[in-house]
Amino acid sequence: MWKPVLRRTATSLAALTGVVVLVFFMIHAIPGDPVDNLLGEQVQAADKEAFRRRLHLDEGLGSQFARYVGHIADGTLGRSYQDPSVTVSARIGEVLPHTLQLAVCAMLFALLVAIPLGVIAALRHRTWADTTAMMLAVTGVSLPAVWIGPLLIYLFTVKLPWLPPPGALGQDWRALVLPSITLGLALSAMLARMTRGQLVRVLGEDYIRTARAKGLSTFRVVVVHGLRNALIPVATVAGMQFGALLSGAVIVEKIYARPGLGTLLLRAITQRDYPVVQGTVLVVAVLVVVVTQLTDLLYAAIDPRLRGGART
Amino acid sequence: MTLSGRLGAWLMGAFLFLAVAGPALAPHDPTRLDLTATFAPPSWEHPMGTDENGADVLSAVLTGARVGFGISLLTVFCGLLVGGLLGAVAGTFGGLADLLLMRLVDVVFSFPGLLLNLFVLSLVKSPSVGHLIFALVITSWAGFARVARGQALEIRGREFVVAARALGASPARILFTHIIPNILPPLVVQASFSFAAYLLVEAGLSFLGLAPTLVSWGQLIAQGSRYLLVAPHLAIFPGLCLGLCVLGANLLGDHVRDAWDRRANPSG
Numbered sequence: 216m217w218k219p220v221l222r223r224t225a226t227s228l229a230a231l232t233g234v235v236v237l238v239f240f241m242i243h244a245i246p247g248d249p250v251d252n253l254l255g256e257q258v259q260a261a262d263k264e265a266f267r268r269r270l271h272l273d274e275g276l277g278s279q280f281a282r283y284v285g286h287i288a289d290g291t292l293g294r295s296y297q298d299p300s301v302t303v304s305a306r307i308g309e310v311l312p313h314t315l316q317l318a319v320c321a322m323l324f325a326l327l328v329a330i331p332l333g334v335i336a337a338l339r340h341r342t343w344a345d346t347t348a349m350m351l352a353v354t355g356v357s358l359p360a361v362w363i364g365p366l367l368i369y370l371f372t373v374k375l376p377w378l379p380p381p382g383a384l385g386q387d388w389r390a391l392v393l394p395s396i397t398l399g400l401a402l403s404a405m406l407a408r409m410t411r412g413q414l415v416r417v418l419g420e421d422y423i424r425t426a427r428a429k430g431l432s433t434f435r436v437v438v439v440h441g442l443r444n445a446l447i448p449v450a451t452v453a454g455m456q457f458g459a460l461l462s463g464a465v466i467v468e469k470i471y472a473r474p475g476l477g478t479l480l481l482r483a484i485t486q487r488d489y490p491v492v493q494g495t496v497l498v499v500a501v502l503v504v505v506v507t508q509l510t511d512l513l514y515a516a517i518d519p520r521l522r523g524g525a526r527t
Numbered sequence: 528m529t530l531s532g533r534l535g536a537w538l539m540g541a542f543l544f545l546a547v548a549g550p551a552l553a554p555h556d557p558t559r560l561d562l563t564a565t566f567a568p569p570s571w572e573h574p575m576g577t578d579e580n581g582a583d584v585l586s587a588v589l590t591g592a593r594v595g596f597g598i599s600l601l602t603v604f605c606g607l608l609v610g611g612l613l614g615a616v617a618g619t620f621g622g623l624a625d626l627l628l629m630r631l632v633d634v635v636f637s638f639p640g641l642l643l644n645l646f647v648l649s650l651v652k653s654p655s656v657g658h659l660i661f662a663l664v665i666t667s668w669a670g671f672a673r674v675a676r677g678q679a680l681e682i683r684g685r686e687f688v689v690a691a692r693a694l695g696a697s698p699a700r701i702l703f704t705h706i707i708p709n710i711l712p713p714l715v716v717q718a719s720f721s722f723a724a725y726l727l728v729e730a731g732l733s734f735l736g737l738a739p740t741l742v743s744w745g746q747l748i749a750q751g752s753r754y755l756l757v758a759p760h761l762a763i764f765p766g767l768c769l770g771l772c773v774l775g776a777n778l779l780g781d782h783v784r785d786a787w788d789r790r791a792n793p794s795g
Contacts, residue, residue, distance in 0.1 A: 226633065233634035241650060350531070353781065357774035359727050361734040361745065362766030365752035369759055462639030466731050470752075480642075481735060484649040496646050500637045 292494035303494035314475035321399035333410025355404030364470035454510025535778025553586035610671030618679025678710035719780030
């Protein structure tokens, strides 16, 4: 079982190397001078020169790349142009927990909605209940977060003041409800479709017929025998969609005025703070690769059939 | 045709029509300001109300129809062309090019899509439509490449391809007359879903203020959501149009996929 694991790890490492190189060269392929972008064009040439030297932008591409890789290796990810006293990794460390909290809650919401919806649709396959559930799902995938977010705010903090308005943070768990729904909605719809498809497939298999023939209760057949197998691919897809949650978080954090990676990234983009932009993009890409890799390994660990297949 | 497939086709047809004819149908000039009638709720005169400057929202929605639609369509088309071709070549001929291409696809997939779009857009000072489409194509081609490669890998082992090769057909002939026509249907399905997805991405980027300033539905939602408390209709109507358009593309994609699956495995 180790060979495919090593293979996957090698592929992931290759992808990460690609990410590191791509992020560096894209920033350096920009037409125009980052110093002009930062200081504006009216600044004196001597000041520009000094600034450039301070940011090491006067060095060759090779030595800049070496410096950049060095910053990745020592874990600082460089220093912010705006405030050189803080390392980029410290800035990211401050806000990362907020984004992870949001992503995890959105994932939980998605699973809590998707699994029951998918199970109902599968058990009532090709009836009105199935059609309704699947129409709900395709609608959920189609609703823009930029629209549903403000609408939820309007409904549940203004019209019906049940939840705290955006910007509220701290210990209040209720502040997480609307952002999690906004972020998790599309994923929940996607997973519901997946759950339905998988469960319909599994319920048609021989061992389910055997379980029914043994006289087991429908609940036992569906949940213990059916759902357990049907959910393995669903869990995998959920893991693979982690990246989509992180990019969705950029929008959701903006809608709800929450601190997080997205807010940090957007501010860095408007301030042309390239080390922060670079660092944030890099950290997110690393997170995605790691979660995908873990999902893959988990998949092999849960499903013995795959392990058997992988060994040959 | 199933009911949902028909609904999807109707919706897409309607929005295609709006994208082409939208500006001509607009009852008012969307840039004409009327400061005596700001934030007017929906009425017969202004079916979607008026905005903070008293401009007609319906006219803005009709004028903006082609913007998001066009951007998304171009993104998908360029992605299909680049990714489809590269993927087909990689899958048909294999070798080092295949290996490198697939690693590049892995790299693109390591970024959450929107983040890579954002990153590319952030590199230019004031992005134009060209920049926006370029930033979107950077992510859109990879999905097509993956699908095309997988399909080509499967097709190249089929008898008719082997026979063509045995008859001495050139690699280009095999690629263009035997492989590509046979991998098109799954690519069309991918294009349909991709179109829906990039409509949402365009709206997201507009909302974040990173897309060029144009009257698109995304921009209208972004502007409208600032006045949510006084005039929720400003955000509701453009959002509804966007949602319906995305829904149409998704339903149509589902339908084409199911139809293709049935043809590919008649027993299933």
